[in-house]
Amino acid sequence: xxxxxxxxxxxxxxxxxxxxxxxxxxxxxxxxxxxxxxxxxxxxxxxxxxxxxxxxxxxxxxxxxxxxxxxxxxxxxxxxxxxxxxxxxxxxxxxxxxxxxxxxxxxxxxxxxxxxxxxxxxxxxxxxxxxxxxxxxxxxxxxxxxxxxxxxxxxxxxxxxxxxxxxxxxxxxxxxxxxxxxxxxxxxxxxxxxxxxxxxxxxxxxxx
Ligand code: ADP
Numbered sequence: 001x002x003x004x005x006x007x008x009x010x011x012x013x014x015x016x017x018x019x020x021x022x023x024x025x026x027x028x029x030x031x032x033x034x035x036x037x038x039x040x041x042x043x044x045x046x047x048x049x050x051x052x053x054x055x056x057x058x059x060x061x062x063x064x065x066x067x068x069x070x071x072x073x074x075x076x077x078x079x080x081x082x083x084x085x086x087x088x089x090x091x092x093x094x095x096x097x098x099x100x101x102x103x104x105x106x107x108x109x110x111x112x113x114x115x116x117x118x119x120x121x122x123x124x125x126x127x128x129x130x131x132x133x134x135x136x137x138x139x140x141x142x143x144x145x146x147x148x149x150x151x152x153x154x155x156x157x158x159x160x161x162x163x164x165x166x167x168x169x170x171x172x173x174x175x176x177x178x179x180x181x182x183x184x185x186x187x188x189x190x191x192x193x194x195x196x197x198x199x200x201x202x203x204x205x206x207x208x
Contacts, residue, residue: 023104023132026105026106027106030064030106032063032064032106032108032207032208033106033134033206033207033208034102034103034104034105034106034107034108034109034133034207035103035108035109035133035134035135035136035202035207036099036100036102036103036108036109036110036111036124036128036133036134036135036136037051037054037108037109037110037111037136037138037198037202038099038111038115038121038124038125038135038136038137038138039051039110039111039112039113039138039140040113040114040115040116040121040137040138040139040140040177040180041114041139041140041141041142041174042114042142042144042147042168042169042174043114043147043155043156043167043168043169044142044147044150044151044152044153044155044156045140045141045142045147045186046140046142046184046186046191046194047069047112047113047114047140048069048070048112049191050112050138050140050184050186050191050194050195050198051067051069051110051111051112052067053191053192053194053195054110054194054195054198054199055067055110057195057199058108058199058208061199061208063108063208064106064107064108065107065108065109065110066102066107066108066109066110067110067111067112068095068098068099068102068109068110068111068112068113069111069112069113070112070113073091073094073095073098073113074091077094077098078090078091078094078095083165083166083172084166085117088116088117088120089117089120091113092113092115092117092120092121092123092124093120093123093124095111095113095115095124096120096123096124096127096128097127099111099124099128100124100127100128100131100133103128103131103133103134104131104133108202108207108208114168114174116168116172116173116174116175117173117175118175118177118178121137121177125137134205134207136181136182136198136201136202137177137180137181137182138180138181138182138183138184138198139176139177139180139182139183139184140184140186140194141176141183141184141185141186141187142185142186142187143187144169146187147169155167156169156170159171181201182197182198182201184197
């Protein structure tokens with residue numbers, strides 16, 4: 001192993017062109033295979049809460065992890081997009097591409113977006129499969145009744161009042177996954193147990 005590290009540094013000196021790191025070498029050198037944890041579910045189902053806790057747990061285990069959520073994507077990369085079906089589609093397409101890049105760099109990419117349409121999630125999955133990268137769909141499940149009760153940002157109230165149009169679960173559809181790799185019912189599962197379930201899945205599959 002030490003010989004290989006020397007060889008890579010040697011290749012990066014100006015008189016030699018750097019050789020590309022193969023996916024296999026990357027896994028060996030970083031000690032983890034990248035993948036994407038794709039959290040999907042209604043607004044307020046618990047995606048961001050679980051995603052933040054999961055990222056922190058993975059980093060504490062010394063694993064590379066990166067969280068893509070509304071805060072860092074909707075206000076940056078995708079700030080030109082709204083909530084029409086076409087824009088939602090493009091939003092998810094870009095998140096699929098970016099998470100794939102992170103996964104290809106041996107990082108556990110965690111995405112926390114409603115991603116309501118099956119076809120869009122299938123496109124993100126296909127992108128990963130084409131790159132031989134694991135795509136772990138996690139259905140963060142909670143009934144409409146319970147998310148409306150939680151309503152931490154008052155969005156359901158506004159949607160019911162017609163102030164927010166095309167709101168998932170109220171005036172726009174949510175297509176639940178049929179065969180997610182993991183399903184977490186946040187009405188009966190604590191955040192801590194949700195994180196444990198996902199970390200165990202990653203360990204069992206030897207992705208981390
Ligand atoms: P989303 O990202 O799906 O819109 P958030 O994580 O922002 O959802 O909000 C979910 C809300 O539900 C938070 O206020 C959180 O504290 C609460 N909550 C209650 N129980 C759970 C649970 N078991 N898992 C995740 N969130 C929960």
